[in-house]
Amino acid sequence: DQQVKQNSPSLSVQEGRISILNCDYTNSMFDYFLWYKKYPAEGPTFLISISSIKDKNEDGRFTVFLNKSAKHLSLHIVPSQPGDSAVYFCAASGTASKLTFGTGTRLQVTL
Amino acid sequence: DAGVIQSPRHEVTEMGQEVTLRCKPISGHNSLFWYRQTMMRGLELLIYFNNNVPIDDSGMPEDRFSAKMPNASFSTLKIQPSEPRDSAVYFCASGTGTGGQGRNTQYFGPGTRLTVL
Numbered sequence: 384d385q386q387v388k389q390n391s392p393s394l395s396v397q398e399g400r401i402s403i404l405n406c407d408y409t410n411s412m413f414d415y416f417l418w419y420k421k422y423p424a425e426g427p428t429f430l431i432s433i434s435s436i437k438d439k440n441e442d443g444r445f446t447v448f449l450n451k452s453a454k455h456l457s458l459h460i461v462p463s464q465p466g467d468s469a470v471y472f473c474a475a476s477g478t479a480s481k482l483t484f485g486t487g488t489r490l491q492v493t494l
Numbered sequence: 495d496a497g498v499i500q501s502p503r504h505e506v507t508e509m510g511q512e513v514t515l516r517c518k519p520i521s522g523h524n525s526l527f528w529y530r531q532t533m534m535r536g537l538e539l540l541i542y543f544n545n546n547v548p549i550d551d552s553g554m555p556e557d558r559f560s561a562k563m564p565n566a567s568f569s570t571l572k573i574q575p576s577e578p579r580d581s582a583v584y585f586c587a588s589g590t591g592t593g594g595q596g597r598n599t600q601y602f603g604p605g606t607r608l609t610v611l
Contacts, residue, residue, distance in 0.1 A: 415598050417599060419602075424604075424605075426585050427602045429599050429601065432599060472536075472537060480525045480542060480549070480598055481527065481542050481549075481550060482527075482539070484536060484537040485536070486536035
């Protein structure tokens with residue numbers, strides 16, 4: 384049973400435009416959410432996080448939005464750059480230390 | 495500061511052989527996690543430790559897999575005997591979280607790509 388879902392396996396966006404990556408979760412006990420970026424042959428790199436007491440967190444070009452009632456979060460990248468091309472993983476945690484990851488969305492930023 | 499260190503980076507072995515993957519977490523981190531990444535299942539948590547104690551090993555696929563953390567700076571994941579279906583990238587991650595708001599960020603190593611022939 385997949386508790387964190389990323390329904391879009393891939394996304395292609397033009398350079399300079401907005402990239403929106405989506406994530407849904409089913410476990411209402413999750414209270415902390417993270418996005419990781421992964422390049423080939425490297426480990427996932429922490430990008431940005433949000434706790435359930437907020438609905439938005441911004442860090443430079445990256446903004447994460449959380450809609451608790453819909454159990455949905457999204458990552459916005461504005462403007463998108465070719466170096467943003469990677470696989471993006473959504474993750475969630477509750478009271479335990481462990482994270483539950485989605486299956487990832489491959490973002491391709493084209494020139 | 496050094497990040498999470500994993501060795502070897504690549505391992506090719508034959509079915510039936512024992513495989514040992516190693517991990518050195520970031521100094522000061524008290525949680526350590528072992529993950530496996532495959533095309534079919536994405537990133538799966540195998541086991542995690544808090545303060546060197548195994549907390550949840552429900553993700554360990556079967557008895558052929560075992561993990562140890564003898565001290566705060568070292569952990570191993572062992573597969574014995576290995577099978578072709580164990581071929582995957584294995585990641586180690588460490589963090590400072592013991593639960594609660596804002597403390598569950600994990601930092602990943604570069605991974606070990608395991609191929610079992």
